[in-house]
Amino acid sequence: MTDSMGIRELSDRTDVSPHALRYYERAGLMIDVPRDDRGRRAYGDEHVRWVAFLRRLRDAGMGISQIREYAELVRADGAASRSRRLEILRAHRDEVRDRLARLSEHLEVLDRKVADGCAPDGT
Amino acid sequence: MTDSMGIRELSDRTDVSPHALRYYERAGLMIDVPRDDRGRRAYGDEHVRWVAFLRRLRDAGMGISQIREYAELVRADGAASRSRRLEILRAHRDEVRDRLARLSEHLEVLDRKVADGCAPDGT
DNA sequence: GGTTGCGTTGGAGCGCGCTCGAAGAGCGAG
DNA sequence: CTCGCTCTTCGAGCGCGCTCCAACGCAACC
Numbered sequence: 001m002t003d004s005m006g007i008r009e010l011s012d013r014t015d016v017s018p019h020a021l022r023y024y025e026r027a028g029l030m031i032d033v034p035r036d037d038r039g040r041r042a043y044g045d046e047h048v049r050w051v052a053f054l055r056r057l058r059d060a061g062m063g064i065s066q067i068r069e070y071a072e073l074v075r076a077d078g079a080a081s082r083s084r085r086l087e088i089l090r091a092h093r094d095e096v097r098d099r100l101a102r103l104s105e106h107l108e109v110l111d112r113k114v115a116d117g118c119a120p121d122g123t
Numbered sequence: 124m125t126d127s128m129g130i131r132e133l134s135d136r137t138d139v140s141p142h143a144l145r146y147y148e149r150a151g152l153m154i155d156v157p158r159d160d161r162g163r164r165a166y167g168d169e170h171v172r173w174v175a176f177l178r179r180l181r182d183a184g185m186g187i188s189q190i191r192e193y194a195e196l197v198r199a200d201g202a203a204s205r206s207r208r209l210e211i212l213r214a215h216r217d218e219v220r221d222r223l224a225r226l227s228e229h230l231e232v233l234d235r236k237v238a239d240g241c242a243p244d245g246t
Numbered sequence: 247g248g249t250t251g252c253g254t255t256g257g258a259g260c261g262c263g264c265t266c267g268a269a270g271a272g273c274g275a276g
Numbered sequence: 277c278t279c280g281c282t283c284t285t286c287g288a289g290c291g292c293g294c295t296c297c298a299a300c301g302c303a304a305c306c
Contacts, residue, residue, distance in 0.1 A: 007253075018253090019295055027293090038302065040253050046244060053246035060229035064293070074245035086241060093233040100230060103223050106183035110216040118209060121169060122197035123176035130283075142265055145285090150263090161272065163283055187263070 004034070004042040014051040021051070028068040029054055031075045061099065062092050127157070127165040137174040144174070151191040152177055154198045183219050 007018045016024075024030050025041075030050065036042040057067050070088055073081035113119070130141045139147075144164075147153050153173065159165040180190050193211055196204035236242070 017295080020293085022254090023294060038253080049244070049246050056229060056232060058293090059225070060233060070245070079243070082241065085245065086237060089233060089237050089241065093230065093237055096226065096230045096233060100223065100226050102182070103219065103226065106179060107216065107219045107223060109179060110183060110212060110219060114209060114212050114216055118205065118212065120202070121172070122193070122208065123172050140265080141283090143263085146264060161283080163272095181263090 004036070004044055007041050007043070010041075010043045010047055010051065013048050014055065016051055016055065024051075024054065027064050029064065029071050031071055057092070060092065060096050066092070127159070127167055130164050130166070133164075133166045133170060133174065136171050137178065139174055139178065147174075147177065150187050152187065152194050154194055180215070183215065184222060185215050189215070 005013075007021055010016075011018045011021060014021075021030075021041075025033055030047070033047070034042045034044075054067060057070075058064075066088065070085060073085050073088075128136075130144055133139075134141045134144060137144075144153075148156055148164075153170070156170070157165045157167075177190060180193075181187075189211065193208060196208050196211075
């Protein structure tokens with residue numbers, strides 16, 4: 001009854017490749033990953049949650065370096081950094097809003113072009 | 124009364140760098156760009172429209188190679204390729220719709236986290 | 247003892263979309 | 277004649293986010 005999992009299992013549970021998981025660690029997105037007596041990564045459920053969160057930020061377009069910043073805040077200061085972390089999240093949320101707006105404008109234009117059968121010159 | 128413009132002017136009008144404009148040409152996104160007697164690119168208004176369209180597709184997430192495919196259809200077949208071109212546009216529009224849906228889900232989650240003040244573990 | 251299997255590390259490579267630099271041509275102005 | 281300007285081509289370089297390899301370690305199984 002180990003309650004910890006190897007890299008393969010975390011990979012399976014998060015749908016993130018072992019290569020990418022090691023990369024995230026090197027890149028500072030996962031700090032202080034525990035090891036077993038043989039030096040192998042030994043993850044717990046909290047890592048499943050963290051990777052899911054991390055992927056969410058990535059999919060929302062946040063860059064690796066900013067996620068690292070966030071991860072370091074969590075690691076170093078915990079609760080004390082909460083307001084700074086919220087600020088990061090809020091700022092990124094605003095960015096996502098903007099991208100959403102621009103993207104739906106693109107969608108509109110595309111829809112119109114498709115509906116019109118496109119201009120004669122292809123534009 | 125030249126009615127044609129150099130690369131700098133097209134750049135200014137489209138907000139795309141001269142380097143990028145040359146790159147687009149090399150990449151097959153702009154075909155048969157006319158030259159003046161000194162071998163310099165001589166663009167017309169149709170190029171302004173084409174670059175704007177091209178940037179629209181890029182901003183909507185279409186890859187260079189697919190835009191090239193589209194450009195080649197316009198060039199080679201003109202009106203005859205219209206249905207195939209519409210198909211490409213329609214397919215990409217559907218992709219944009221999907222990305223829009225996923226992005227707004229990310230926005231929702233982010234909004235919720237920000238509103239909740241985030242989970243204690245930073246996720 | 248050999249092989250299989252799962253893990254480790256460091257570092258190279260890749261695909262994308264530009265971006266930039268070097269070297270040079272052709273023109274007008276001073 | 278030289279300077280400065282804008283343009284040309286070719287090819288290298290870059291930032292991002294992985295992705296993959298080579299070489300090795302260690303335990304278990306036949």
